[in-house]
Amino acid sequence: MSEHTLMQPVSTQTERLRQLRHDVWQANLDLQRHNLVTFTWGNVSAIDRESGLVVIKPSGVAYEDLSADNMVVVDLAGHVVEGDLNPSSDTATHLVMYRTYPHIGGVVHTHSPHATSWAQAGKAIPALGTTHADYFYGSIPCTRPLTNDEIAHDYELNTGRVIVETIAAQDPMAIPGIIVNEHGPFSWGKDAHQAVHNAVVMEVVASMALQTLQINPAVQFINQALLDKHYLRKHGANAYYGQTATNKK
């Protein structure tokens, strides 16, 4: 398992970005390690909140050709600050997330097959068991389809906007993922590593939700009390899973 934590004190923006390039590069490779991507179909970004700079995978570059050095740095308006390559074509979607939600530190997009199948079906991934409840405090919503106008102009920006519209008043950190209609999953977290972690969970629960429906088409959502129990034993002030009182997932 790659090392995602900070190895030394970082006192300057240069040092922080150097570390973030490393973390984002490794998090992109983790998409492959967890079998979430075919070819180049996935991207991870992370933000340095102090400077407002975002590190993101370059567009259409094979995973084996990625390095910390060829990650692209953009500002929150989407201007390239460092890097010779084009940033991911989905950059505008990532930036909406960072601009809207101050607690999000990392964003992931994949076409992982089961989560994408739910997206193609236009259905939310229902919360059916404790595996889901350990990470997502309710069903993982599916956005409405974009209108033709939203597709024609500023498509990636509008993809971000429809995500925000769907989340609405919910806490994005309590349900750290969404599926974009006819497209695929996005997930996020406090950093790139946690965003990838949540992408893995989405794929697993998407697969199990389909199997569950196949066994029992009349299945009900998980009991709310059980959802609360599992989510809260891993998250928040009273968490007791893992080795500290804080969220260890």
Next chain:
Amino acid sequence: MSEHTLMQPVSTQTERLRQLRHDVWQANLDLQRHNLVTFTWGNVSAIDRESGLVVIKPSGVAYEDLSADNMVVVDLAGHVVEGDLNPSSDTATHLVMYRTYPHIGGVVHTHSPHATSWAQAGKAIPALGTTHADYFYGSIPCTRPLTNDEIAHDYELNTGRVIVETIAAQDPMAIPGIIVNEHGPFSWGKDAHQAVHNAVVMEVVASMALQTLQINPAVQFINQALLDKHYLRKHGANAYYGQTATNKK
């Protein structure tokens, strides 16, 4: 394949626990080797019946960071006897099994995807063929859902209790596994190694049972005579599978 058997005579409790730490550590790694776990979603324990001490995986620690040394030792009341880390959050469930059933030497919990899908569906895994019958002498039951009160107070203890309630008068060694409603599978055996073995079988038969229903929704349970034949050719006094007259599975 790792070595799970005792390599030398052990004359003291210290020696026995040293060996058990090794066995439980390896059995936890076996969950990964058999593709039963994502991240830290599984745990194995085993008991030293002479001392009444149980060795169990620490909570929320990545598999690659596990060692014989960081396994946690608890007594049957759940007090930590040895170890600096918190034991698995599911420890109370494991302990119910050891306290209730004297023949159980090892317990496993996973979120293996197909067995968990049956749990989410709230359905027993039906005995449909000889693969199932070789290890489970009947359908693998699914517990009732816990009540809100059972969830709110002593949740993990009550998970163990509902397992015991479901097993009722059956022999837990003849059907060495169960699925907990909306949650996932637990399995057990004479030791940690056999409990993992049964966890693998549960996942395989859970997957095949779903496929079987998809091919033939009107499928019947296995003929009782065939269930008897397969179970009894591997278990009990008249077993003839393997290299000895005893259970070789």
Next chain:
Amino acid sequence: MSEHTLMQPVSTQTERLRQLRHDVWQANLDLQRHNLVTFTWGNVSAIDRESGLVVIKPSGVAYEDLSADNMVVVDLAGHVVEGDLNPSSDTATHLVMYRTYPHIGGVVHTHSPHATSWAQAGKAIPALGTTHADYFYGSIPCTRPLTNDEIAHDYELNTGRVIVETIAAQDPMAIPGIIVNEHGPFSWGKDAHQAVHNAVVMEVVASMALQTLQINPAVQFINQALLDKHYLRKHGANAYYGQTATNKK
């Protein structure tokens, strides 16, 4: 890929059996290499027709502990001729095949998951496409269930008998496999290697047949002319697939 062919002239029965032990050992390992087995759930045998001796996997021995030396040699009546271990518990079934069909040189039994699901469903694997037709000249039949009496007495022998009853007047070399009701697949071929090859094909076509039915529940059997074409371009006097005029599969 392991070497399955004869490397040198063999002039004596000892030499032939030495070679056959090697071939059967490797063919058993091939079951693992092709992901057809969990634990010890599979066995391969082959026959030396000149002596009438059959080499078969020992019962319940882990694949990593197998060697050419611990393969068991039995005669066609099932008496152990060489070897310290018990032969596979399914030996009597294998022997029925060798006694009944003179062209069979190797037999395989597995619990490969998709073929076993068809067995549990009690349904023949329908011939739905050219992948199937390249190896099996028609649907792969499913036996009737054994009667309670057939299960109670000489179970493994009766398993062989019901296979023979199901094949009836068909050519076993043209459809070199069958599924035993509520149990799982058996396959065969001119030697152990080809029997394993056919076991792999059964698992693949079993999986695709289920998916095909899920896409189109009203699917028809493959056009007989296309079945003929594909089977016969790989088998028989007018075959033209591969590098010789003979069967190259």
Next chain:
Amino acid sequence: MSEHTLMQPVSTQTERLRQLRHDVWQANLDLQRHNLVTFTWGNVSAIDRESGLVVIKPSGVAYEDLSADNMVVVDLAGHVVEGDLNPSSDTATHLVMYRTYPHIGGVVHTHSPHATSWAQAGKAIPALGTTHADYFYGSIPCTRPLTNDEIAHDYELNTGRVIVETIAAQDPMAIPGIIVNEHGPFSWGKDAHQAVHNAVVMEVVASMALQTLQINPAVQFINQALLDKHYLRKHGANAYYGQTATNKK
């Protein structure tokens, strides 16, 4: 990942064919690397348009025995120009594609399991999401069944002809793949590497299309505006995915 691009200037036909043998050999191995083939069930070819010579995999040779040297060179009429082995039994199908469509530089045929299941079901793979739209500008068609006469005489040639008949007036480079009824997928591209790439995509979208239908049997085709958007951001004059303005997929 193997290197598929031209490493040096090639000035002669000999040099070009030497390079093409290497590329086609590697592209055939890529079928294995991407888990598209069982045994020898797949073949890749590519054409040198200047000479009209086609390099193709030999028939029925195991992937581990392939080399640049044993690739077979045929002309567009199917005569072997170089090589001691028989070319793929599907050669006549490949040649129809090269003769009919001047922009096709590489052709692939596999029995990849999900695409083959759609072929067995006799159904086009519907365009249900952006993963599909990124590579295929519409549903991937399924040919009509061949007539008995087409099967009996010049079967492989007629397989090519029914592909051409199905493509009809469409641009084969915009939907670079097809499924042949009761048989399996063919794909193509500007070269062998891109043809393999499209074969991988077909298998992925075939798998996701089935899952999508299982989640939502009433699913609609992707919105045409979204299909346009995704296809055109990767293809044609206004593409902006990747690192150049040209097609980078």
